[in-house]
Amino acid sequence: MALYLVQHGKSLPKDIDPKQGLSEEGIADVERIASVAKGYGIRPRRVLHSGKQRALQTARIFAAALASADRVEEKNGLKPMDDVASFAQNLSVSDDLMLVGHLPFMEKMTAYLITGSTDTLVFKFQNGGIVCLDNDADNSTWFIKWALMPNID
DSSP, X not given: OOEEEEEOOXXXXXXXXXXXXXXXXXXXXXXXXXXXXXXXXXXXXXXXXOSSHHHHHHHHHHHHHTTXXXXXXXXXXXXXXSOHHHHHTTOOGGGOEEEEEOTTHHHHHHHHHHHSOSSSOOOOOOTTOEXXXXXXXXXXXXXXXXXXXXXXX
């Protein structure tokens, strides 16, 4: 079981799309990463997203590829500036959950779970990438298990 944190794919600028849906590049990146994750047998039980168009689209692409299409839900608390500490209180690695959201939330959530503070950057996300977190044997410490990113820069 695991916790999968995903930053939405690259989106269109507001002047082109006021809802900032995914760009063609964003769709292609998310589809590619989702395909790789599928090849590794990643199967989250649920895929939660922030409700913003780009997060919803990203969640649907991952869910379709990872056989979780009927388990995509909007979840309060995943917006860019939401409080990671209050959201983290209800997280459990046994949920096998994918969260699709935004920066700075995803980087702060990763830092908070690993260090207990949001002040230290422990992983630099990319649009459309996945960071998989897991717990140690006694469920007291989170760690980065693996990551899939669109680019290696």
